[in-house]
Amino acid sequence: MTTPSINRRRDEFPTLHSGIHLLSHSLGPVPRAARNSMLAYYDAWEQHTSEDAWATNWWELSRRVGDQISIILGAVPGSVQIQPNASIALSTVASCFDFRSSKRNKVVTTALDFPSMEYIWDARKVLGARVEIIPSEDGIVVPLERVLKAIDETTCLVALSHTSFRSSYRIDAKPLVECAHKIGALVLLDVYQSAGTVELDASGWGVDFLIGGTIKWLCGGPACGYLYVRPDLQRDLRPRLTGWVAHEAPFEFAQSPMRYARSVRRFAQGTPSIPALYSALPGLQIIEAVGIEQIARESIRRTEWMVEFALERGWQLNSPRKAAERGGSVMIGVADGPMMVIQLAEKRVFVDARPGAGLRISPHFFNTDEEVQEAMATLAALIK
Numbered sequence: 001m002t003t004p005s006i007n008r009r010r011d012e013f014p015t016l017h018s019g020i021h022l023l024s025h026s027l028g029p030v031p032r033a034a035r036n037s038m039l040a041y042y043d044a045w046e047q048h049t050s051e052d053a054w055a056t057n058w059w060e061l062s063r064r065v066g067d068q069i070s071i072i073l074g075a076v077p078g079s080v081q082i083q084p085n086a087s088i089a090l091s092t093v094a095s096c097f098d099f100r101s102s103k104r105n106k107v108v109t110t111a112l113d114f115p116s117m118e119y120i121w122d123a124r125k126v127l128g129a130r131v132e133i134i135p136s137e138d139g140i141v142v143p144l145e146r147v148l149k150a151i152d153e154t155t156c157l158v159a160l161s162h163t164s165f166r167s168s169y170r171i172d173a174k175p176l177v178e179c180a181h182k183i184g185a186l187v188l189l190d191v192y193q194s195a196g197t198v199e200l201d202a203s204g205w206g207v208d209f210l211i212g213g214t215i216k217w218l219c220g221g222p223a224c225g226y227l228y229v230r231p232d233l234q235r236d237l238r239p240r241l242t243g244w245v246a247h248e249a250p251f252e253f254a255q256s257p258m259r260y261a262r263s264v265r266r267f268a269q270g271t272p273s274i275p276a277l278y279s280a281l282p283g284l285q286i287i288e289a290v291g292i293e294q295i296a297r298e299s300i301r302r303t304e305w306m307v308e309f310a311l312e313r314g315w316q317l318n319s320p321r322k323a324a325e326r327g328g329s330v331m332i333g334v335a336d337g338p339m340m341v342i343q344l345a346e347k348r349v350f351v352d353a354r355p356g357a358g359l360r361i362s363p364h365f366f367n368t369d370e371e372v373q374e375a376m377a378t379l380a381a382l383i384k
């Protein structure tokens with residue numbers, strides 16, 4: 001591998017001293033600046049003797065973090081609402097549909113999605129939702145044509161992962177959105193495994209919703225999910241999963257009926273997790289400074305090298321062969337995934353395993369080429 005010059009900002013991630021961190025699909029390393037950010041939160045909190053915390057900081061922080069995330073999603077400012085987590089973000093969107101009173105009551109999703117997806121749609125069946133889960137024949141891909149074939153004039157929403165947590169399979173978003181819109185269906189993409197490592201173009205794709213969170217590729221803390229809503233949808237939809245923060249004038253504490261905010265805030269619920277917002281900001285700022293384009297280029301260069309390395313040795317590749325169909329992870333089938341994770345951790349190589357997927361290995365911008373090479377060589381020695 002010939003290494004391009006990129007500021008890997010390694011000194012800013014204390015966790016990297018522990019070994020080779022290839023876990024960004026699960027738990028990103030914490031930036032050193034998060035400590036100061038959390039302390040600043042605590043210091044300010046200690047000073048607050050009234051509701052001024054909201055006025056001076058807490059209220060605008062959600063918007064600020066949302067705007068920081070919008071840069072990574074290729075979206076305009078004011079289009080991202082912070083959520084407690086990605087599952088609630090999805091439930092909030094699901095709660096906008098009245099499945100019983102419309103002939104458009106079918107939701108299309110796939111077997112490669114994160115389990116919350118199936119659980120949430122399953123729970124909507126009693127409310128009249130019809131759910132089609134498109135299977136994956138090889139456990140790695142669900143071809144775009146299969147998804148397109150399932151979309152018909154009864155489909156209200158296509159909801160699936162942009163990049164699968166199981167196989168790293170990445171669907172081509174633009175033709176999916178174009179085709180769904182032509183038939184009158186909306187599209188939600190779960191970009192949890194894309195945002196921060198793959199270039200996204202929410203505005204250009206015209207996608208209706210994106211969901212995700214900060215703890216993985218975005219080097220943030222837990223419980224900071226997000227929901228992107230296409231700007232022209234922000235005035236119409238009425239989420240039934242709601243709360244006072246979604247009100248047009250929350251500090252009026254008005255009685256019902258609900259008057260939804262005429263902005264993306266209408267998709268909020270109650271008090272935001274302020275500590276989570278503080279924990280997420282430094283990682284988001286680092287990702288923005290390094291640059292998504294640069295990070296994505298690095299990801300492709302390294303995952304290509306890893307795929308070649310695996311194929312040359314006859315290993316079982318559980319991710320797509322082509323970079324254009326892959327996210328930032330490479331999945332390798334091994335005889336006993338959990339055991340291999342332990343053996344690699346003993347050699348200070350940190351990856352994880354999932355049933356059916358095998359090892360999940362994810363280089364990010366902060367990894368050196370030497371680390372990626374050493375990790376793969378260590379795995380090769382253990383596989384022998």
Ligand SMILES: Cc1ncc(COP(=O)(O)O)c(C=O)c1O
Pocket residue numbers: 084085086087088114116161163164165190191192193212213225
């Ligand atoms: C693709 C994807 N979607 C959703 C989730 C779940 O997110 P949350 O815990 O924020 O609901 C994960 C977590 O691993 C994920 O990988």
